[in-house]
Amino acid sequence: MNILIFDQLGCYASVAAAAYLTGRISENPSVSEISRLPYFGAHRDLQVGGIYNIGNNKNDDILHCMGTGRESWLMMTAAGDLLRLLGKEENILLVDVSKFNSGLVRAMSVIKLITPLQRIAVFLAARSLARIFPEMVGILKE
Amino acid sequence: MKRIIIYNCYGGSHSSVTAAAIHLGMLPGTRGACNEELLSLPYYDAQVSKDHGRIRFLGWDENGNDVFVASKRNLGKQYERMMDIIARITGAPQERVIFVDTMPYVNIWMIVGGFLSRRWGFNKLGRFIVLYGTRRSYYKFIQLVQQVKQRVRTQDIWWSNEYFNI
Numbered sequence: 640m641n642i643l644i645f646d647q648l649g650c651y652a653s654v655a656a657a658a659y660l661t662g663r664i665s666e667n668p669s670v671s672e673i674s675r676l677p678y679f680g681a682h683r684d685l686q687v688g689g690i691y692n693i694g695n696n697k698n699d700d701i702l703h704c705m706g707t708g709r710e711s712w713l714m715m716t717a718a719g720d721l722l723r724l725l726g727k728e729e730n731i732l733l734v735d736v737s738k739f740n741s742g743l744v745r746a747m748s749v750i751k752l753i754t755p756l757q758r759i760a761v762f763l764a765a766r767s768l769a770r771i772f773p774e775m776v777g778i779l780k781e
Numbered sequence: 782m783k784r785i786i787i788y789n790c791y792g793g794s795h796s797s798v799t800a801a802a803i804h805l806g807m808l809p810g811t812r813g814a815c816n817e818e819l820l821s822l823p824y825y826d827a828q829v830s831k832d833h834g835r836i837r838f839l840g841w842d843e844n845g846n847d848v849f850v851a852s853k854r855n856l857g858k859q860y861e862r863m864m865d866i867i868a869r870i871t872g873a874p875q876e877r878v879i880f881v882d883t884m885p886y887v888n889i890w891m892i893v894g895g896f897l898s899r900r901w902g903f904n905k906l907g908r909f910i911v912l913y914g915t916r917r918s919y920y921k922f923i924q925l926v927q928q929v930k931q932r933v934r935t936q937d938i939w940w941s942n943e944y945f946n947i
Contacts, residue, residue, distance in 0.1 A: 641870050688859035690866055703870065705863065710856050716834030717851060717860070718867050721878070724785055724836065724847075727871035 640700045641731045645714055648748055649689045649706030650681045652739040655768050656779055657693035657702040666776050673772075674765035678704065680751055700732075711737040739775045743767045784846040784933060785878045787836060789860060793852030794828035795895050796883040796922070798839070799915055801850050803926045805840040810926070813919050816912045824850060826898055826908055846933065858882065876936050881929050886921040890914025 642660065646653040658664045658676045673679060678691040687708035695701055707714040715735050722728040740748075744764045751760035768775075786804070788797040802808040802822050809818075819825055824837055833852045840848055853860035861880040868878050891914035898907025 643867065643870065686859070687856065688862045688866075690863075705866070707863065708856065708859075710834075710854055713834035713852075713854055713856070714863060717836060717853070717864065720834075720836035720851075721864055721867060722871065724849075725868060725871055725873045725877070727873065730871045731867070 640698075640729075642696075642700050642702045643718070643731055643733050644702065644704050645707045645711045645733070645735045646704070646737040646740055647706060647708055647711070647745060648682045648685070648687070649691055649704040650678050651744050651748065651764055652736040652768060652775065653704035653706075654679045654681075654691065654693065655772065656734065656736045656739075656775060657704055659772075659776060659779060660700075660702055661694050661696045666773060668769060668772060670762065670766045670769045673769055674761050680748070680757075680761040680764060682706070682748065682751070684752070685749065707737070711735045734779070736775060736778070739768065739771050741767050741771065782874065782876065783844075784876070785849065786842070786846055786881065786929065786933070787849045787851050787864075787878065788881045788883055789851040789853050790883045790887065791852060791854060792828050792833065792895060792899055793835075793837070793850050794824065794826055794899055795891055795911055795915060796887045796918070797850040797852075797881075798822055798825045799919070800881065800883045800886075800922045800926055801839045801848050803922055804848055804929065805842055807840070810923055813916055816916075819912055819915055820908075826895075826904075826911060828852060828899060830899075842930075844933070857884070879929070879933065881925070883922070883925065886918050886925060888914050888918050890917060 644653040644656050654676055655673050664672050687706045689706045691704045693702040744767050747760040747764040750756050788801040790797040808814045836849045836851045838849055891911050894907045894911025897903040
């Protein structure tokens with residue numbers, strides 16, 4: 640089975656969620672654990688549609704993260720309908736974690752594009768996500 | 782191979798419905814359409830915000846392909862790319878789903894009329910303007926549909942191995 644996790648750029652809350660599901664980080668990760676995750680803040684522009692393959696979890700499900708901009712809710716509907724049309728709704732689980740990217744994370748995703756500020760932007764985004772992470776874990780467990 | 786053809790535009794309400802209806806023969810493919818013909822279409826000028834994203838079935842074409850309409854709001858070209866990726870992840874054949882973007886043929890009248898009618902609720906005025914815009918771009922939609930049908934035919938010939946049996 641594939642698990643497809645949506646957020647705005649596919650490399651912030653979604654990467655942290657995928658890392659939790661693969662067992663790379665715990666329920667209460669530190670800021671540095673989040674900021675050092677592969678693909679965390681990996682975007683090079685603000686283009687949506689980027690997809691990152693994060694790896695497999697213990698059940699051998701394949702985890703992907705996808706950036707859907709501000710239209711995650713639309714993609715949840717559209718992708719769900721497409722999977723039903725293809726008769727493959729059992730093959731992919733869709734998860735939307737875009738609401739866990741706070742305003743600060745979204746701002747940092749823009750500032751990250753300014754090369755000298757990359758590290759601080761990624762650190763601040765990770766810090767914001769670390770605070771809200773337990774709440775996100777609650778959703779992921781469901 | 783039976784295909785899933787999805788015509789998509791911003792709201793899934795005007796240009797995609799018009800093109801899909803031409804594809805299905807619900808609208809004429811050799812002359813312009815009148816207002817009554819356009820308004821009689823299912824889903825024409827009828828989408829609301831909460832329906833955005835839904836893929837709606839409109840009918841089967843002469844080859845048995847399923848024809849749908851969908852809205853993609855601000856996702857633009859990325860919509861097709863993302864949906865294509867999702868289809869590929871499932872292992873569906875690449876040619877099974879064809880996404881057709883009708884936005885390049887949308888004119889300013891359709892944009893203004895569509896917003897007035899669907900977003901701001903000025904149905905009468907918006908509908909009048911969007912119908913005018915649709916009629917102005919109608920032949921472009923016919924041309925688009927012909928290209929789509931040509932593409933489907935070409936793929937059919939290719940995949941039916943006729944090329945290799947000659």
